[in-house]
Every structure is written in C-alpha cells, then in structure tokens.
Amino acid sequence: MGATFSVNDPHYVSYPREIAEQEYRNSEERARPSKNGLPKYDMPDNISDLERLETQHYLMRYLWQSNFEAPVDEVLKSSDAKVLDVGCGHGTWIFELAQEYPNAQFTGIDTESFLPKREASDNVNFLEHDLLHGLPFSDNTFDFVHMRFLTQYISEKTWEDVIVKELVRVAKPGGWIEIVEFDYPHYSAGPKTRKFTKAAMEFLASKGFNGLLSLKLPSFLKATDQVDEIRKHDKSIALGKWAGKVGEFAIQDMALLVTELRGELSSFMNISEAEYDQLLESYKEEVEKYRTFFKTHRFFTQKKDASKLEK
Ligand SMILES: C[S@@+](CC[C@H](N)C(=O)[O-])C[C@H]1O[C@@H](n2cnc3c(N)ncnc32)[C@H](O)[C@@H]1O
Numbered sequence: 001m002g003a004t005f006s007v008n009d010p011h012y013v014s015y016p017r018e019i020a021e022q023e024y025r026n027s028e029e030r031a032r033p034s035k036n037g038l039p040k041y042d043m044p045d046n047i048s049d050l051e052r053l054e055t056q057h058y059l060m061r062y063l064w065q066s067n068f069e070a071p072v073d074e075v076l077k078s079s080d081a082k083v084l085d086v087g088c089g090h091g092t093w094i095f096e097l098a099q100e101y102p103n104a105q106f107t108g109i110d111t112e113s114f115l116p117k118r119e120a121s122d123n124v125n126f127l128e129h130d131l132l133h134g135l136p137f138s139d140n141t142f143d144f145v146h147m148r149f150l151t152q153y154i155s156e157k158t159w160e161d162v163i164v165k166e167l168v169r170v171a172k173p174g175g176w177i178e179i180v181e182f183d184y185p186h187y188s189a190g191p192k193t194r195k196f197t198k199a200a201m202e203f204l205a206s207k208g209f210n211g212l213l214s215l216k217l218p219s220f221l222k223a224t225d226q227v228d229e230i231r232k233h234d235k236s237i238a239l240g241k242w243a244g245k246v247g248e249f250a251i252q253d254m255a256l257l258v259t260e261l262r263g264e265l266s267s268f269m270n271i272s273e274a275e276y277d278q279l280l281e282s283y284k285e286e287v288e289k290y291r292t293f294f295k296t297h298r299f300f301t302q303k304k305d306a307s308k309l310e311k
Pocket residue numbers: 053054056057086087088089090092093109110111114129130131132147148149150153
C-alpha cells in the first residue's frame with residue numbers, strides 16, 4: 001500500500017479560523033502558569049543559540065507540559081526500568097529524562113550524523129544504527145519505547161511493515177509504546193501556505209512517505225495484534241508572533257525545516273531556490289495574517305501482558 005494524499009482530504013482543507021483559534025487557545029491555556037505557580041516546564045528565553053531539534057523539543061515540552069503521555073512515571077522511578085528512544089537525534093529528550101529518572105536505563109539510537117556530541121552518562125547510552133534494518137534488540141527488552149518526529153524519514157510501507165512491528169516487538173509484555181508525530185498540512189492556512197504544504201505532501205508521497213501518518217498509525221499498531229487500546233492525544237501549535245512566544249518559536253522551527261528541504265523541494269516544485277525563499281517569506285507573513293497552526297499527536301499503547309500474548 002503506497003502513501004495516499006488528495007488535495008480534497010478534509011484534513012488538508014483550511015479550517016475555519018474560529019476553530020483554529022479555539023484549538024490553539026485550549027493548548028496554550030493548559031501550558032500557561034496557574035495564578036500561584038509556575039509551569040513545570042518553561043520555554044528557554046532565547047532560541048537563537050539552539051539547534052532546530054532542541055527548539056522543537058522545548059516547544060513540545062512546554063505545550064504538553066510533559067515529555068511523554070504513557071503512564072510510565074512509576075515504572076521509570078524503579079531501578080532497572082529500560083527506555084528506548086528511536087531516532088533520538090541529539091538526545092535532548094533522553095538526557096532530560098535520564099536526569100529525572102536516575103534509576104532507569106536509557107538507550108538512544110540514531111544514525112551517526114545526528115547522535116549527540118555530549119558524552120553519555122551512567123544511565124544513558126547511544127547506539128549508531130539504521131532503524132530501517134529493524135531494531136538491534138531482543139524481543140521484550142524495554143519498559144518504554146518512544147519515537148518522535150520521523151514521518152519524513154520513513155516510507156509509509158516501512159512504517160507498517162517494519163517500524164511499528166519492531167517497536168512492539170522490543171517492548172516488554174505490559175510495556176508502553178509511544179509515537180509522536182505532526183501533520184504536514186496546516187490549518188487556517190493562507191493560499192501560499194497551502195501551496196507549500198500541498199507541494200510538501202506531494203513530494204513526500206512521491207517517495208512513498210505520508211505527511212499525514214497520524215491517520216495511519218493506529219491501524220498499523222492494531223494490526224500487530226499485540227497491543228491493548230490505542231490512545232491518542234492531540235495538541236495544536238500556533239505559528240507566528242500573533243500567538244506570542246510559543247508561536248514565534250514554532251514558526252522559527254518550521255521555517256528551519258522548510259529551509260532544510262530547500263534543495264529537494266524547490267526542484268520538485270520546479271522553481272528556483274530564490275523563488276522558494278520568496279515563498280518561504282510569504283509563508284511567514286501569511287501565518288500571521290491567517291493565524292495558522294498545525295497539529296501534533298501522541299499515540300500511546302501498552303503491549304499486551306504475557307497471558308494475553310500467548311492466546
Ligand atoms: C526530526 S529528528 C527527531 C529527533 C528526536 N526524536 C526529537 O524528537 O528531537 C529525526 C531523527 O531521526 C533520525 N533518523 C532518520 N532516519 C533514521 C534511520 N533510518 N535510522 C536511524 N535514525 C534515523 C535522524 O537522524 C534524526 O535524528
């Protein structure tokens with residue numbers, strides 16, 4: 001089954017602005033400090049020194065006010081809990097969790113170019129590995145398996161045939177699996193923005209990738225027949241200064257992603273890199289005018305316990 005995308009997809013068509021704003025407000029209000037206290041996680045004051053993946057991490061952490069959704073807090077406090085982060089990037093997520101849960105053991109895998117420059121600590125290790133070849137771990141190894149933002153690296157078919165099955169395989173019976181993704185289409189989007197995201201979706205589809213993987217992940221997980229109920233929580237992230245500091249972070253992050261794609265996407269769109277950059281500028285203007293946002297999703301599920309797996 002190849003990636004599918006249609007410009008008529010209801011998820012692609014622009015949202016009414018009132019819904020967009022309400023969705024964004026709901027997200028932001030949950031993160032905002034209460035009258036008497038501070039949020040558990042705040043945003044760094046200055047993002048200009050941060051790399052894109054770090055910006056993204058802090059943005060997610062602030063809006064969700066957590067680093068994960070699965071109910072594993074108690075498990076991670078116990079000694080010998082094992083956590084795997086697949087496609088860990090620079091390891092920002094892992095380092096933070098390793099500090100918060102010093103008794104647990106953390107493993108991150110990624111390709112060489114992305115692995116952190118920082119030294120691993122006592123309870124953190126990193127492994128260079130191409131996950132398209134599967135995961136280099138025995139069955140039933142981890143209490144918590146986490147994977148965030150790999151839509152654009154893996155074809156839909158590989159997600160279905162390899163990745164999701166591998167995440168479930170290496171989780172212990174009763175262990176948790178969490179996948180975090182965002183949708184490429186934007187909501188409450190202006191015409192240039194739609195042109196851009198449509199091109200990005202089609203570009204991904206031309207490689208067999210799916211910029212709306214969130215629609216497929218539940219069925220891929222369910223098809224393993226090894227997980228219990230699949231839960232999904234969503235959050236909208238507003239793009240642009242109209243949404244304050246968070247929106248400013250978010251558009252900077254998205255603009256960096258768009259810039260990373262310049263070479264391949266401009267040639268796919270059959271436009272020059274200069275025209276592409278102009279489109280990027282229009283996109284930045286439009287998100288302010290249309291009050292655009294995009295959606296992130298956290299899927300989490302528990303691998304069936306041993307008695308159910310044997311049946
Ligand atoms: C957008 S980054 C996300 C990083 C991290 N999960 C986060 O949320 O900050 C995607 C990561 O997936 C890694 N990746 C992509 N394809 C991979 C592969 N085939 N094997 C291992 N890592 C891969 C990239 O190197 C990159 O670090």
